[in-house]
Amino acid sequence: MTVWDRPEPPARPAPLDRERIVAAALALADEGGLEAVSLRKVAARLDVGPMRLYGFIATKEELFDLMVDEVHAEILPEEPPSQWREALRVRAHRTRRAALRHPWLADLLGGRPTLGPNALAATEATLAPLDGRTDIDTALRAVETVNAYTIGAIRREVANLRAERATGLSKSDWQRASGPHVERMLATGRFPALARAVREATHVDAEESFATGLEWVLDAVAARISRRSE
Template sequence: MTVWDRPEPQPRPVPLDRERIVAAAIELADEGGLEAVSLRKVAARLDTGPMRLYGFISTKEELFDLMVDEVHAEILPAERPGDWREALRGHAHRTRQAALRHEWLADLLGGRPSLGPNALAVTEGTLAALDGLDGLAGLDTTMRAVETVGAYLTGAIRREIANVRAERTTGLSKFDWQRAHGPHVTRMLATGRFPTLARAVHDGTDVDAETSFSTGLEWILDAVAAKLAPPEDGSR
């Protein structure tokens, strides 16, 4: 039985429910990451005893599941997208923005599917935008399309969040880090052992994280569109 199927205990003199527990856990995670979240710390934030929480949540993993599902409410589209591409694009950008607000989300993306009501609603909305395309490309192809976009999304978000954390930990911005390591890179490139890398460093265009994310996403969507298009001769 999942945490969503298990009824909550009856209220006691001190009001407590899963909604308040999850809100407190998200506050702690936003402040200090997942390592800052424990049932003891959540109970302290709510000014109650840890044992009271066990009537609502059995394990920390269940708490993480509830936290992820709560954030999925921020990822739900405000209105039904116009087409599959808009749906997948919007889902990707909303997920990225949610991860930038809640950095700990990046640590929980890419595992087993979340089964909470908000996560299921997000999945339903994405698949609904692709509904009908399986008659042209095949159901398995449309499912692989969603998985492909999801894989790009997870990898790109984790990389960006890792960079954000590195800047905060070291106190060095991306450009500060580049300046600090510039002499070493210059010496290594001057050896002539890395000509392709040297050309990329000297001639490549440096873009911000949002531009990099958006560009990569559009390339992925272009590839998906090619796979979803019916063959010109009408064959499957």
């Protein structure tokens, strides 16, 4: 039985429900990451005893599932697109923006799917435009492919942001600090392709990089769907 199937106990003696518990956990995670979240810390923020929470949530993993599902309410668009490509594009961009608001989300994406109502609605909104456009196996692989790109790109971006906070160096600061080492290595002549990339490539910000890569993935998905439809 999932946490969504299990009824909540009576909110006595103090008012308490899963919504308040999840809100407290989200606040802790936004402030200090997943390591800042425990049932004891959530209980302390709600000013209740830790044992009170076990009537609502059995494990910390269940709490994480509820937190991810709550964020999926931010990912789900109010009016899901009717075209499959736009639906996948919107899902990817909204997931990225949610992860930038809640960096801890990057650590929980890509595992077993959460089965909460918001996550299921987001999946339905992504799959529905593909229904009838191609066979179900191709539709699932299309969604999985875009999700894999999205999660990988998000994790890289969040990792860079965490490194900036940990070191106090922005990306440009880090590049300036590591520049002399990189130039010495490139001067050896052992890395000609890398040297050309460093010196000639157009440098774009994270958002533009994400958007460009996403369109390339969507182009590949479109080509596969077209071939399957022939």
